[in-house]
Amino acid sequence: MNNISREDLFLAILKEELIPAMGCTEPIALAYAAARARKLLSSAPTAILARCSGNIIKNVRCVSIPNSGGMIGIEPAVALGAFGGDDSLGMEVLEAVRAQDRTAVSAFLEAGGCRVEYLPSDIPLHFILELTDGRDTASVEVRHSHMNVVALSRNGEDIFRLPEEAQGAGADRSELNIGSIKEFADTVPAERIKPLFDKQIRYNMDIAYEGISGDYGLNIGRMIRSSYPDGVVTRMKAYAAAASEARMSGCDMPVIINSGSGNQGIASSVPVVIYAREKDIPQERLYRALAFSALLTIHQKDHIGKLSAFCGAVSASCAACAAITYMVGGSLRQIKATIDNTLANIPGILCDGAKISSAAKIASSIDAAMMAHFLAMQEKAYHAYTGILKEEAEETISCVGYIGKIGMRETDREIVKLMLEDRHETALR
Numbered sequence: 001m002n003n004i005s006r007e008d009l010f011l012a013i014l015k016e017e018l019i020p021a022m023g024c025t026e027p028i029a030l031a032y033a034a035a036r037a038r039k040l041l042s043s044a045p046t047a048i049l050a051r052c053s054g055n056i057i058k059n060v061r062c063v064s065i066p067n068s069g070g071m072i073g074i075e076p077a078v079a080l081g082a083f084g085g086d087d088s089l090g091m092e093v094l095e096a097v098r099a100q101d102r103t104a105v106s107a108f109l110e111a112g113g114c115r116v117e118y119l120p121s122d123i124p125l126h127f128i129l130e131l132t133d134g135r136d137t138a139s140v141e142v143r144h145s146h147m148n149v150v151a152l153s154r155n156g157e158d159i160f161r162l163p164e165e166a167q168g169a170g171a172d173r174s175e176l177n178i179g180s181i182k183e184f185a186d187t188v189p190a191e192r193i194k195p196l197f198d199k200q201i202r203y204n205m206d207i208a209y210e211g212i213s214g215d216y217g218l219n220i221g222r223m224i225r226s227s228y229p230d231g232v233v234t235r236m237k238a239y240a241a242a243a244s245e246a247r248m249s250g251c252d253m254p255v256i257i258n259s260g261s262g263n264q265g266i267a268s269s270v271p272v273v274i275y276a277r278e279k280d281i282p283q284e285r286l287y288r289a290l291a292f293s294a295l296l297t298i299h300q301k302d303h304i305g306k307l308s309a310f311c312g313a314v315s316a317s318c319a320a321c322a323a324i325t326y327m328v329g330g331s332l333r334q335i336k337a338t339i340d341n342t343l344a345n346i347p348g349i350l351c352d353g354a355k356i357s358s359a360a361k362i363a364s365s366i367d368a369a370m371m372a373h374f375l376a377m378q379e380k381a382y383h384a385y386t387g388i389l390k391e392e393a394e395e396t397i398s399c400v401g402y403i404g405k406i407g408m409r410e411t412d413r414e415i416v417k418l419m420l421e422d423r424h425e426t427a428l429r
Helices: 006-017 025-038 054-060 074-084 087-096 099-110 178-187 190-213 220-227 232-248 262-267 270-278 283-304 312-327 332-343 358-377 393-407 409-420 424-428
Strands: 020-022 047-052 114-118 126-132 137-143 149-154 157-161 254-256
Touching: 006 178, 006 190, 006 283, 020 025, 020 087, 025 047, 025 054, 025 074, 025 087, 025 126, 025 137, 025 149, 047 054, 047 074, 054 074, 054 114, 054 409, 074 087, 074 099, 074 114, 178 283, 178 332, 178 393, 190 220, 190 232, 190 254, 190 262, 190 270, 190 283, 220 232, 220 358, 232 262, 232 270, 232 358, 254 262, 262 270, 262 312, 262 358, 270 283, 270 312, 283 312, 283 393, 312 332, 312 358, 332 358, 332 393, 393 409
Parallel strands: 047 114
Antiparallel strands: 020 254, 047 126, 126 137, 137 149, 149 157
């Protein structure tokens, strides 16, 4: 651990992953990179080429971009970043966009200024943007994670380029496991995690309330709240789904993301907060449960990868409800049973891109994970070798990760092909 304590290491992981972002993170990543590249030009771009991996295409094509006036797709995401983005704002890059920027982007896109090509890459999160103003050319490459710029060049000359071995670097995850995560949640001084989770609670609950009260997508959160029998599980599902649907519909309120995903940030936190408030759980206990949920989500996603054909709502909802088991005093055995019971049920929900129906997947995953929690609290769990379950929940997480990252690789390619089949993006295949 390079002489860093486990507590400090886990805090570093949390600070690295729990960051604010406006809107779906894939179009925001494109906007951020475009804003970085634009700074290398003398004037606004006259043409942009965006070369994107399949998972980037999959996750951008159906979501509304915040602060865009309702624009959807790769081209406006890139153009908004280039014409009005502020890269110093990170994943809130489009907060700086003004009305005149939107007007300029509309004219630029109408003139065919941005072209998109499919980038064949074994890295799911991978794209290269090339911008020119007619005199100079700037290029930016992003790999592995949303703001991980690995290369910047101007007129073919590198400004900087990360060595291959450093391109996926981040805080060391090797110490993460269910037991060490629980130990951290039990023992970390509350004042060290309070600022981080106060912000997560504020941001993610604010957009949940906005989603319930506003008019976004199919209003699934409000439908669940009014149509299902009242109770804490109904409210957990309703508010988490409402937050996701607002975000997918272009709401410009930021969320605290987890493992590069706002939906995972929502699913791993909102249900825990709703449950704690309904059951009058002390605030410090809530902070510890949120730390448990966040780290368990990160741990699962570390096995799967940032983007894949495996729906991240499953991992985050599993973590949230395991954290509820933890929050109400469940034993380590019961926490592991919650994880196993969840992954015995819904390990196969496909990720077919970011969109408003992601909210429904979150609601379904929370429902399944809470069933897993209730079974675990009654000391009931599926036995090892029931399907893909292993002797230990830690092994099951690793097994699911292998399926998501390796086993579903071809599935991911076929999903992208099917999604693009009947639309103009066929040319990207």
